[in-house]
Amino acid sequence: MYAVFETFSVKSALLLAVSTLIIYLIVSWLFKKTPDKLPPGPREWNTNWEILKATWTDSFVELTYEWAKKYGPLTFVYSLGQPLLLINCPETGRKLFAADEYKLLLADRYTNEASRLAWYNGKDLIFSKYDDVMRKKRKLFHSTLRLYGDGVQKFENVALEEMQRMFAEIDAAGGADFDLSATLSRSLKIIIYILALGERPSDPAIPDILEEYDIAFNKLWAPDMDFVISNIRILTKVPGKYKTAVDRLLKAKRAAEELMYFNPKKTHIPGQPRGIADLWFDQANLPGNEWMRHDPEHVIAVLTSIFFAAHLTSRSLLLGVFLCMMNYPNIAKKIQEEVDTVVGSRSPRLDNRRDMPYTEATILESLRLISQSPLSGVRTASEDIHFQGMVIPKNTLVYINTGYIFRSEKYYDDPWTFKPERFLDSQGQLLPVDHPARRNLIPFGVGVRTCPGESFARSRGFLFLTSILQRYDILPPAHEKMVPADFTVKDEAVAGFVRQCVRYKCRLIRREARKD
Numbered sequence: 001m002y003a004v005f006e007t008f009s010v011k012s013a014l015l016l017a018v019s020t021l022i023i024y025l026i027v028s029w030l031f032k033k034t035p036d037k038l039p040p041g042p043r044e045w046n047t048n049w050e051i052l053k054a055t056w057t058d059s060f061v062e063l064t065y066e067w068a069k070k071y072g073p074l075t076f077v078y079s080l081g082q083p084l085l086l087i088n089c090p091e092t093g094r095k096l097f098a099a100d101e102y103k104l105l106l107a108d109r110y111t112n113e114a115s116r117l118a119w120y121n122g123k124d125l126i127f128s129k130y131d132d133v134m135r136k137k138r139k140l141f142h143s144t145l146r147l148y149g150d151g152v153q154k155f156e157n158v159a160l161e162e163m164q165r166m167f168a169e170i171d172a173a174g175g176a177d178f179d180l181s182a183t184l185s186r187s188l189k190i191i192i193y194i195l196a197l198g199e200r201p202s203d204p205a206i207p208d209i210l211e212e213y214d215i216a217f218n219k220l221w222a223p224d225m226d227f228v229i230s231n232i233r234i235l236t237k238v239p240g241k242y243k244t245a246v247d248r249l250l251k252a253k254r255a256a257e258e259l260m261y262f263n264p265k266k267t268h269i270p271g272q273p274r275g276i277a278d279l280w281f282d283q284a285n286l287p288g289n290e291w292m293r294h295d296p297e298h299v300i301a302v303l304t305s306i307f308f309a310a311h312l313t314s315r316s317l318l319l320g321v322f323l324c325m326m327n328y329p330n331i332a333k334k335i336q337e338e339v340d341t342v343v344g345s346r347s348p349r350l351d352n353r354r355d356m357p358y359t360e361a362t363i364l365e366s367l368r369l370i371s372q373s374p375l376s377g378v379r380t381a382s383e384d385i386h387f388q389g390m391v392i393p394k395n396t397l398v399y400i401n402t403g404y405i406f407r408s409e410k411y412y413d414d415p416w417t418f419k420p421e422r423f424l425d426s427q428g429q430l431l432p433v434d435h436p437a438r439r440n441l442i443p444f445g446v447g448v449r450t451c452p453g454e455s456f457a458r459s460r461g462f463l464f465l466t467s468i469l470q471r472y473d474i475l476p477p478a479h480e481k482m483v484p485a486d487f488t489v490k491d492e493a494v495a496g497f498v499r500q501c502v503r504y505k506c507r508l509i510r511r512e513a514r515k516d
């Protein structure tokens with residue numbers, strides 16, 4: 001009975017939604033006052049159909065790649081009535097996001113349906129408008145990261161201690177086929193958990209609660225969900241795929257908030273911060289921060305969104321790097337040589353980075369090829385923007401098309417091959433930051449909303465890569481085919497706004513114990 005009702009409801013709702021959409025598109029097409037000088041882009045009668053098809057088949061990123069080849073530095077399109085601008089050129093991205101003339105006009109983000117549900121209408125750090133409160137939050141976030149983040153002894157110790165636990169897990173596999181994705185992902189979650197809450201989880205599975213929230217959010221934010229539910233909200237109430245995804249998010253949200261906010265709040269002693277959460281609780285008590293004290297939703301949203309921002313992006317990078325190491329053993333070997341020479345048998349430290357250009361180049365190359373946020377930036381035009389003789393209309397959603405930039409012949413030779421050397425000079429030193437190869441690599445964005453976790457993410461990548469390769473050789477699995485380092489593969493585990501790495505198995509053999 002319920003199934004009949006469900007089928008009927010889904011069908012009727014979809015019919016209603018599609019008819020409403022068609023009427024809306026016709027009316028908006030008839031009445032829309034289109035500015036004369038829009039940037040180039042597809043305007044064909046079937047463009048919306050192409051977009052719907054692409055979002056449905058999880059190939060919107062590929063569609064934007066083709067548009068970039070056809071239209072040059074900018075692609076402008078009305079996507080289901082929503083103006084959308086894709087920036088396909090790094091210099092154009094810099095001008096629009098970082099030049100004084102435009103940067104504040106493109107500093108806002110948009111509150112989509114996923115962020116409305118998860119983070120109290122944009123009280124988080126990622127989706128909020130660029131207003132006074134947002135700027136205060138960004139400043140606070142930077143200062144908490146400085147205390148507990150990159151380069152600080154405490155961070156190194158947390159990471160290195162957790163790695164000992166991870167090594168024990170790897171050693172227990174005894175060189176047999178091993179799911180490195182699960183192990184790396186667990187370690188990463190534990191490290192972020194300790195930084196956030198200041199203590200090791202009593203059970204290593206506890207941070208999985210936060211992972212569930214992150215994945216539920218990431219899936220809702222993917223174009224196939226986001227475009228539909230943000231335009232046709234009613235679908236989130238009708239039994240079916242969209243409601244299931246929303247219910248999953250709301251359920252995970254309660255558990256994540258308990259873990260990140262309500263539990264640590266109960267045991268927080270003012271002035272004695274254990275981790276990032278306590279630092280925010282202390283801040284809320286300071287004069288001038290009444291906005292946080294009077295509305296706890298700000299701190300709740302910030303804490304859970306930080307976990308999301310730090311976790312899925314870094315996880316995708318780390319899993320991708322090791323997938324590349326298995327596929328390109330010569331590169332792994334060069335890193336091992338660098339580790340042996342510079343670090344020796346001690347634990348790698350962040351200050352070793354400056355003497356390890358090949359390893360640094362490998363991390364840059366991984367960020368390029370993996371391109372885990374192929375559409376990055378996610379800004380909105382707060383007014384009509386006049387740019388190089390064109391008009392970007394108010395409310396246009398603007399993305400930097402890094403999926404295209406990082407993997408197009410125009411910016412990188414042989415873009416689908418993993419080649420750390422492209423970031424090195426003839427002496428094997430890292431190219432200067434103003435060299436085109438490095439200037440074009442903008443995985444952390446540009447301008448006033450760039451990623452505040454960049455050095456944190458890169459330093460963690462360095463510690464994991466060097467610590468694991470110092471100890472182990474990474475080899476293909478013995479009992480199944482090696483998964484190739486192809487970051488365009490589609491499957492359920494990969495899908496989401498932040499693209500994840502496919503699951504893979506490998507063998508990790510202790511270097512001194514290797515026989516062949």
Ligand code: HEM
Binds near residue numbers: 451454
């Ligand atoms: C490989 C890892 C990472 C990548 C590729 C990445 C990428 C990005 C990108 C592209 C943006 C948007 C930038 C823009 O609009 O210009 C962003 C924003 C953000 N990232 Fe990251 N990120 C990573 C890791 C992290 C980590 C580890 C943290 C936290 C410790 C973090 C926290 C944030 C936050 C809070 C924002 C929102 C900033 C704002 O809107 O003002 N990210 N990230």
